[in-house]
Amino acid sequence: MKKNPFYLKEIPVDAPFCDREKELADLISYAKSNINVVLFSPRRYGKTSLTKRVQNSLKSDGNLTAYCDLFGVTSVEEIAGRIARSIYAVTHKNQGMFQKAIGFITSFRPVLSPSPEGGISVSVQTAFKTDGLKILEDTMESLEKFIIDVALPVHVAFDEFQEIAEVHNSIGIEGILRQYIQKIQCSFFFIGSRRRILLDIFNDRKRPFFQSSLNYELKPLPHKDMVLFITSEFKSAGKYINEDDASKICQLVSNHPYYMQKFCFFLYEEIDKEVTQKDIAEIKAIVVESERVVFESILQGLRTKQINILSALAKEPTAKIYSASYMARHNLGSTGGIQQGLSTLSKKDLIEKDYRTGTWSVVDPIFVCWLIQMSL
Structure with a gap:
């Protein structure tokens, strides 16, 4: 049997991607123009996958791309550490650039260790004890100097950026980040799913990031494009679903990208050759139950x-x-x-x-x- 063409986890950058050609082109253009972007949508709409495709394209054009996941941060020190780690993670395979990063980012030391997948895992340790806001300021100043010295176009993505609003002294944190981000000559993407909290950071007149970035909403996938994607992926993997049944799936999941992938993954596993109405009803129950916890x-x-x-x-x-x-x-x-x-x-x-x-x-x-x- 051919490999299931649908994904339950993050979609690899080289896997077929449903639509998003315009969004991909827009975001690449903004990144190359050093425009800062707030990328927002409901959870699991494919923001992270899309951002990594943007960064993959930029990387192939000679850009340095850093991805910093802020999910679950609980302190300003942790925010600073995640930023430092993102730079070490993207430079550790280039000895010269890695040494530059170590030279500039003095507040955190890199720790390299074998990963379970057989590669290298990058973490950081604080180099010295200091006040939380001071360590963030030092890290951002180091980032600015590193980007100037590296002499390459740079793109930095902060995923789940709204998490900083839950940390103590969040306005102070936003102030330091804004102070340096507005000076650093590169593009920053601020990505998040809790839309109201994220957008308040950038659209509230009293907040440091007010009107500092372009708001970019990732909308549901177009119905026709999703139907075509589903039918073509089934066909390419040796199974069949008609357009009406593919359309019914899209309606059931309200054109939600993640749920489309999940529904079709289970459906592909379940059927022998051709999808039936009974199959769709059974898979709907499976998908709902899979999210129960x-x-x-x-x-x-x-x-x-x-x-x-x-x-x-x-x-x-x-x-x-x-x-x-x-x-x-x-x-x-x-x-x-x-x-x-x-x-x-x-x-x-x-x-x-x-x-x-x-x-x-x-x-x-x-x-x-x-x-x-x-x-x-």
């Missing part, structure tokens, strides 16, 4: 009133959430409780408002299926 964990972090709002919007998206009939139908309680719940849930990027229609809805299409299934 994640969804249960989300609910454990919410209050009962917030869960009630989620459940109501899953069953019935609405622009009239404060109407007496809607509130009574879904047992939502007071308008004050609803306002607070909407604010909390939107900050967590669990719900969103369509500002053209005013309609509130749950962001994740499979979460919607699960909430309805659970009748919460």
Whole structure:
């Protein structure tokens, strides 16, 4: 049997990619023009995969590209360490450049060790003890000097950048980062899934990063392109799905890139040669069940009133959430409780408002299926 053409993990940079040609071209152009970009979308829309494709293209043109994942950072020291590590990780295979990085980045020493995959794992140790904000300032100053000295076009991607807003003295951290980023002659991408928190960093007049970068939204994949991708990938791997069934899958996952890949991965594994309606129904149940632990964990972090709002919007998206009939139908309680719940849930990027229609809805299409299934 041929290899499954769909992916459950991050899509490799050399694997077939559904659409995104325009986005890829836009982002490469912005990077080459030293434009800073805020790349945002709901979770698992392919931002990281797209960014790595951008950086792969830039690398082939002679650029130095650093990728810094800020997910889960809890302190300013950790932010500084992740930045230093990203530079060591991208330079350690070039002895001359690696020595330059070590010479400039004096606040952290690189630690190289064998990785489980057989390569080299890069981590860092603090070189000396200092105040948190001071170590971040030293690291950013070192980064500026290194980029000047390396004399190559440089691109830096900060993934899950909104995480810095959860760290103590976040405004001070933003201030130091902005101070250096606006001086450094390269392009920075700020990537994130918790859209409200991320966009507040860049669009709030009182924040250091206000209007410092171009906002770029990664939208759902076009329906026609997704249908064509699904049918062609099945065909290339020796199996068959008709356009109507591929379209039904796209509708079930609301053209969500990750869920399309996951649904089709399981479907390809399940069928012998040709997809049937029964196969699609069975795989839908499998996909929903595969996310159950994640969804249960989300609910454990919410209050009962917030869960009630989620459940109501899953069953019935609405622009009239404060109407007496809607509130009574879904047992939502007071308008004050609803306002607070909407604010909390939107900050967590669990719900969103369509500002053209005013309609509130749950962001994740499979979460919607699960909430309805659970009748919460």
